[in-house]
Amino acid sequence: MSFTTKSIQNTISEIQQVVDPIGAELNELDGRLGDGDLGVTMINGFNNMKSIIDDMPEDLGQALFSAAKAMTAVSGSSFGTLMATALMAAGKATKGREAAEWSEVPELLQLAQDAMISRGGASLGDKTLLDSLDAVIKATTGINDPEEMQKAASNAAKEALAEFINKPNKIGRARVYAEKSIGLEDPGMVAICRLVDAIPAK
Amino acid sequence: MSFTTKSIQNTISEIQQVVDPIGAELNELDGRLGDGDLGVTMINGFNNMKSIIDDMPEDLGQALFSAAKAMTAVSGSSFGTLMATALMAAGKATKGREAAEWSEVPELLQLAQDAMISRGGASLGDKTLLDSLDAVIKATTGINDPEEMQKAASNAAKEALAEFINKPNKIGRARVYAEKSIGLEDPGMVAICRLVDAIPAK
C-alpha cells in the first residue's frame, strides 16, 4: 500500500465532488479581509485538475507536475500559485518514481513548505496556510498509515486555526487590515482544514 | 503752415519730455481694472520714438510708418498696438507727400479710427480710447488752425471722459470687471486727454 498516481487521481476526484460548498465558504471568509476570490481559486483549480486526471502519467513526479499546471492554468491568486508551487516541489522530489511510501509524505510536505516560503516570502507565524501546514507536518511525521495520518493532520490543522485566530495577519492582502484580522480565521488556514478533511483516507 | 515730418518730430519730442508723470498716472489707472501696463507702454513707446526722430524721412507717410515701428518695437499691449495701427493708417494716406494741410488732420484721424476699429474689434460706445477719438474728430472737423484745433480736441476728449465715466467697459481686460468699471475713468480715454494736452500747439 503506497502512494501512487492513482492516489493523486482519487484525492482530486474526491475533493472536486465537495469543492462547491467549500468554495462558497472560503469566498465569504476571504471577502472579509481580502478580495473574496479564494473559493473561486479552489473551485476552478479542482475542476480543472479533475478534467486532466485521466491523462496523468504513471510517473509520480510528472503526475504532480500536471496537477500543478492544471491549477495555475485557471488561477493565479496567491493560494493557487502557492499550491502549484507545492505540487511542483513534491513532483521534483518524486520524478522518475511510480510509487512512494506513505511515510514519505511529511517529507514531501516539508519540501513543499520550503518552496512556498521561498516563493511567497512569508515566515512561519505570519498567520497563513504555512502555519497550518507546519502543524500538519509535525503531527504526521513518523506515521505510516494513511487513515491515521489523515486524522492527525485534521486535528493539527484545526488546532493551528484556533491557535492563530487571535493573532494578526502579517502578510498578503489581509496585512493591510492587521488589526481587523485579529479574531478572524485566516481563509488560507481554513482552506487547509477543509482540504485535509476532504481527502479520501485510503 | 502745414503738417510735415517736422511736426511729427516736435510732437514726439514734446510728449516724451512729459511722459514719465503721465505714464505713472496711467499705470495706476490701468491697474484698477487691467494689468497696469498702459503707462509702461506710453513711456517705452515715446522714448523709443524719440530715439529715432532724427532718422525720419521727409516723406510724411514713411515718417509715420517709422513712428509706428518704433512704438510696436517696445510695446505690444493693446494701446501700443492700436496707436501703431493709427500711425500706419495715417501713413498709408500720406505716403509720397511731404506736407499735409492741418485741415486734413481730422480726416487722417478718421482713417486711424477706422483702422483701429477693424483691428481691435471694438465699437463706439464700448468706453475705449475710440470714444475719445470720435469726440475729437467731430470737434476738430472744419478747423484749420492748429492752436484752435488743439483746444477743441482737448475739450472734446475731456467731455467724452466725463460722459463715459458712469458707463461700463465693454471690451478689453476691463470688460471682465464691467460692473466695477462704472464710475471709473477708462485709462485709454485718460491717455488721449493727456496726449492731446501734451501736443505742442504750433
Next chain:
Amino acid sequence: MKKLINNPDKYVDEVLEGMALTYPDIYAIGGATGRMLHRVTPAQDKVGVVSGGGFGHIPVFAGYIGEGFLDACAVGDVFASPDMNPMLESIKFADKGKGVLCIVANYGGDRMNFDMACEMAEMDDIEAIKVIVADDVASASKEEAKKRRGVAGFVYVSKIAGAAAAKGYTLSQVADVAQKASDNCRSIGVALSSCTVPQAGKPTFVIAEDEIEIGMGIHGEPGVGRSKIGTVDETVDKMLSHLLADRPAQAGDRMAILVNGLGGTPIEELYLILRRAKAQLEDVGVKLEHIRVGNYATSMEMAGASITLMQLDDELETLLTADAVCPFWEN
C-alpha cells in the same frame, strides 16, 4: 495653490528654459524678450510657418516647433496673448524669401497682434498672412462660426501647414491647405476640474464634485451645459452629438480623430473616450483613418478632455501622415 513652481512671475520663462534644455536640438529661445521659441536649425528655402498665443497649453503652441511643423512661435503669459513683437520676430526668423504663414487661434489679442505683426512684416517686404483656427463648436453657433475659439484643431492645422511648407508648397498654397484643414476641423471639450493660473493663485472656476461641463473652453470659458457626470460613454455621446450636429457625417466619410487630454486627466480615461467615439463613428459609417490620443492641447492641471474631428481628403491625409520631427508628434 498647489503647484511645483517657483516665482509665478517667472513661471513662463522658466518653463520655456526647461523645454529648451530638454530638447536642445529642437527648441531655442530667441527674441529681445526671450518670448520667441524657434527651431535650432532654421529651415532653408521654404515658406515659413509660425504661430503664437498664450501660455499654459503645452504642447500648444510652441511645442509644435519642429521639422515639418512650425519654424518659430511667439509666447505670451499664461492665458494671455503675446505682444506683437515676438510675433514679428517669429515671422522674421521664419522668412526665407518665400513668405510666412501665421497660424492663429481665434482669440482677440492673438488676432490683433498678428494682424499688426503681418503689417509690420510687410513694411520689411516680408509677405506674411494669417490663417485662423476656430474649431470649438461650443463657443458660438453655426451661424457665427467665425467667432469660435481655436482649440485642439490647431494641432492639425499646424501639422498640415508645416508639412505643406516642407513639401515646397508656395505661400498661397500653404495658406489654402491650412484653411481647408481649419474649415474641416470641429472640436468640443469637457471639463471636470479647473486649473489655476500661477499669478492668480486660485482656481479659475469652481465646479461641483459630481458635475461636468460640456463645451468649456481651454481657459475656463463657459460651455454649453453643466450636468451631473455620467459614464464616459454617455459623455462621449453628448460630445459627438454636438460635433455631428454642426457637421453631419456621411457614411464613407474619412476622418482623423484627436482625443486630447487637458492635462489633469489620466491617459487611461482618454483611451475610454477613443473606444466609444470610434464605435459610434464607425456605426454611422465614418472611416477613422488617423487616430491620436494624448495630451496635445492642455490647460495646465485642468481635468477634462476634448475630441477633434477633421474631415480628410487625399491631400490632407498625405500631409497629416508626412514625416515630422517634433517631440509631441509621433509619426
Next chain:
Amino acid sequence: MKKLINNPDKYVDEVLEGMALTYPDIYAIGGATGRMLHRVTPAQDKVGVVSGGGFGHIPVFAGYIGEGFLDACAVGDVFASPDMNPMLESIKFADKGKGVLCIVANYGGDRMNFDMACEMAEMDDIEAIKVIVADDVASASKEEAKKRRGVAGFVYVSKIAGAAAAKGYTLSQVADVAQKASDNCRSIGVALSSCTVPQAGKPTFVIAEDEIEIGMGIHGEPGVGRSKIGTVDETVDKMLSHLLADRPAQAGDRMAILVNGLGGTPIEELYLILRRAKAQLEDVGVKLEHIRVGNYATSMEMAGASITLMQLDDELETLLTADAVCPFWEN
C-alpha cells in the same frame, strides 16, 4: 469619484481595448482572459523580453511593448499583480527558442507569480529568467536595497533589455545588461494629491492642500516625509539629496535623467523640475547625456513627479539611444 469611466469592474479591459484601437499596428490583446498585451507582429529569432504588473500606471507596463522594447506583457487589475497565467502566456508568446527575460518590478505578487510562470515555462522547455527592478530609494534603506519598490527605472531597464535583445544578445547577455541598468537606476517621487482606484471609488490617501510627500510610492505607499510645499527648486533639491546620498555622483559621471509625471501634474511643471535638476547635477560635474521629460510611469490622476537617474557607460548609452518603435518613447 470624478472620472471619465464606465463600470469600474470593466475599467481595465476597456482601457486596454482603447489602447489597442489607438495603436492597432503595435498592440494586440491576447491570452485566455484578455490580460496579455502583445506585439501585433511577433519578433523572430531573438531573445524575448516581457513584463507584467498592476494596472493604472500607463505607459508602465504594457505601454512599453514595441520593436526594441517588450514583446508582450501581463496586465493585472488596478494596482494588483496579474495572475501567473498571462505571465506564462507572455513568455510563450515571446519565446522564439532563445529564451525570455522577464522584467519584474519589485512587488510581492509580481515576483511570486513571475517565479511560478518561469518555472512553468521551464516545464515546457522554455528558458525564462527574471530581472528585478528596485529603484525607489525612498522605499528601503541602502542596506535593504533589495526590498525597494520598482518605479520609473522600469522604463530604462525595459528599453535597455529590449534594445539588447533586438541587437542579438543572448539571454544571459540580455539579463546581465538589464541587471546592470537596474543596478544603475535610482528614483524618488513626490506626491501632491492622491489618485482613486475605480473599484475603491475614493482617494487612496489624503494630503493637505499645502503639503507634499517626498518618497511616496506609485500606489500611495508612505514616503520619507511630509512637509509644507516649497518652491519646485527646493523640492528638487530634496529629491536629489536623497538620490545622491544613496549613490554619490562623481565629477565626470555620465547619467540619463527621467523626469516623470505621475499623471495629474502638467508637463509645464516637469520642465521646471528638469531645469533645476540639470543645473544642480551639472554643478557637481555630472554630464546629462540623455534627458526625458513626460508621463512615463503614472498613478492615474495622482499629482506629483519622480526623478530617475541612471548611471551610463558606453554599452548602456548605445542601447538607450538605439532605435525603437513604441508610442511612448521618441527616439
